[in-house]
Amino acid sequence: MSHLEKKRAAVILGGSIFFFLFWTLLFIPWGNRGSEAYLTRGEVDQSESPDKVFNTLLIPEYKGPKDHTFVFTGICNEEIKIPLQAPVNPVKTVVLDQARKSDEIKAIAESLGAALVGITELNPRWKFKGVPLDHKYAIVIGEALPYDFTREQKDKMKAIMATKAILDFYNQGGKIALYLAKEIRDMGYPARAHYESWSQILTIPVAIDAGLGELGRNGMLITKEFGPRGRFAVVTTDLPLKPDEKSARMGIIETCEVCDKCARTCPAKAITFGGPTVTRGVVKWQLDNEKCFKYWYKGDDSWSNCLTCMTSCPWNKPNNLLHRVGNYLATRNPLSRWLLVKMDDIMGYGQEMDTAKLWQAEGNAK
Amino acid sequence: MVLRLKWYEWIGWVVEVCMVALGVFIISSSIAEKEPQAAVISASAFGLLVGIWSWVMLFYGKSRNASGI
16 A cells, blocks of 8 residues: 555544544433432422412412303304313223223324323322322323424514414313313313313423423423423323333433523523432422413413523424434433534524514504 | 445445435435425535545545546
8 A cells, every 4th residue: 555545544443433433422321310310318308389389479360260161162153071180980890901992092082182191100298288189090192382483583473373372282181181081080080181270280290201301491391292382181080090110211311401591582581500419309490480470470360472592492493304313312422412502503503582672673663 | 337435435325325316315304395495404514524525435535547637
């Protein structure tokens, strides 16, 4: 080999080794802490009931129907009334195969419109203090806000539609939970739907236990399929079910430790910087919920339509092959996660979306 | 026609094919998702990388006779 050929061989081999080594390093799993997606330290204190939270935020009107009976409109415009709680059918369906029953429940939830369904045993520490709930299982129902609503940073109409979609989702997810709870009560087992301010449990840790995702810095559940765009309702029940197996860690906590986009872009400054802290026994980033809600809801049915913590999150991506591969790589190791965060900024994803500023700018321009 | 490639050149061309395939995949996904910034940046980055690697594979270190000049 001549000297020139040797140089050529060295450059080609060096470049090729670098290329294959780079991709191999992205795929090797390392650096994810522990097997628990929701890290706890010592005893976990139960949370206060949401009634106190809503009273603090001065929105007493969000207590729902006085008799806790929700009315929906059927396809022929007929009224469908579903009570939050109702007597259980005295004739109990015998469950011989819990796994098959779990699959049946998931199929019912999906036929009602759920995008994600997970089943777990209900951990008593996720119940609010003092609530008389002793169900054994929890069925978590998830729906996702369309990605298209969460990426237009300068489109006021899309921001408004996105906020409406979130509120509609809570109704839709609640509808699915109410129907499912009614189906289970008809099978002869007690069941109760939990969503929005009528929940007696913390939805996010229950969803984490069901393996649907992990907790992010922005206080949202980050899922593989939809990032932070998911909205969840829960049905608790004594129907014998087989809980889902724990899925592999996504490394969300580790990603949030190197990324603080939501904290930087939050217009209410409600999201903390730095590492997670221990709050009531749980390792998480403690949000200032009051600051967030007071920025989001101005009273008199006036909403700021802020979705910044959701739109700025690097995990908020369309659910297509490219981003599923990208998200999968980001679960593998710290190098992949760092790359996800950096590429998110470079590629122009994750923008701030807060129409309050748009309106303010429009007002100043007039 | 027989390609007279050395063994290390085969590896280099495999890298070239992988990079082109990856670039096409990423750019076409960005265009399909109507992400113009991502598409432009991906096209620029992959254009640069594939261009440099193609130059290395075709010209770098080759004698004048071998490159046909």
